[in-house]
Amino acid sequence: MGWLSAMQLHRLSEDRPHFPPPERALDEPNGLLAFGGDLSEQRLLNAYRNGIFPWYSAGDPILWWSPDPRAVLYAGEFHVSRSLARFIRHNPYRVTVNQQFAEVIAACAERGQEGTWIGPEVQAAFIRLHHRGRAHSIEAWLGEELVGGMYGISQGAMFCGESMFSRRDNASKVALLTFCRFFMHQGGKMIDCQVLNSHTASLGAREIPRRDYLALLSQLQRITLAADCWQSQTLSVDNLNSDH
CATH class of the missing domain: 3.30.70.3550 (Leucyl/phenylalanyl-tRNA-protein transferase, N-terminal domain)
Known part of the structure; x- marks a missing residue:
């Protein structure tokens, strides 16, 4: 202290x-x-x-x-590398929303040193927010096995991503890409990545000044997404190879 x-x-x-x-x-x-x-x-x-x-x-x-600066990923700017493009031609994963929130946050907490801050107190707090419809999870499945995903907080047309995990090749990338395409279709605009790192940068995230981020946050909070955006559902992966 x-x-x-x-x-x-x-x-x-x-x-x-x-x-x-x-x-x-x-x-x-x-x-x-x-x-x-x-x-x-x-x-x-x-x-x-x-x-x-x-x-x-x-x-x-x-x-x-x-x-300051703040790392953000515009939903339409997800970068699909050549290797990821080859992978998703035969994508084996099924992607869902809000089907296993507690399991996703627990998996994020298990993924090594970067995730150790997600202790029991943090997990319990975000699970409470999930039950109130404010925190959400995106899951990637291989058959019935949970192999990747992410969780975060909804702020209108912005999704504040907290953490992600992957247990199989490209599982979290496919989950994020699928979510970005779905989020855009629902009226979403931006993923908050907090602090830029090599992984998020490789996916298309970039830094903007904090003042710009706060101005965008204020604007995007006022946008109402489609009513069914955060319902528990399976997301379509048919358009993963498209540009939009």
């Missing part, structure tokens, strides 16, 4: 689910905005409405972030 105090970070109230403006986040570490509070439904939804997300290690206080 001492290093947090030394940074003079904003400490969140236990009683009020409010955050300081994202513009007050630190430059180093990039985007660290506040600490403390809890993972209540109201606080989490307030965070995502304002371009803020939790990320912290086990044993640490809850840390809240809003990095």
Whole structure:
């Protein structure tokens, strides 16, 4: 806790689910905005409405972030590499929405060091949001085996992706590509990837200034998607080889 105090970070109230403006986040570490509070439904939804997300290690206080720049993937800009294009010509996976949320978040937590922050408290909080219709999962199946997927928070025409996992070749890529095509058809525009890494960059994600991200978030939150967007369903993979 001492290093947090030394940074003079904003400490969140236990009683009020409010955050300081994202513009007050630190430059180093990039985007660290506040600490403390809890993972209540109201606080989490307030965070995502304002371009803020939790990320912290086990044993640490809850840390809240809003990095600058922000990594985003426009739904129509998913990059299909030559190797992925060859793979999806004979795609073996079935892709679904909201059929195994708890299993998806648990699988994301198991995938190694990057996923270790998704502890039992985090999983329980997002499962509560899922039951309220605000957190969603996308699953990739090989037969009846769950082999890949992702989960995140819906914000109108933006989907705030939290984490993804893959147990078979290209499973998470096929899940994301299928979801992007479906999301666009439902009126969706953008996937929030939070912080750019080599994997998301290879899929077409790019960085934009935080101020631009926050402006887009405000606009996209006001867009209402098709009524059946987040119903539990199997997504069509017939158009994976098309450009749109």
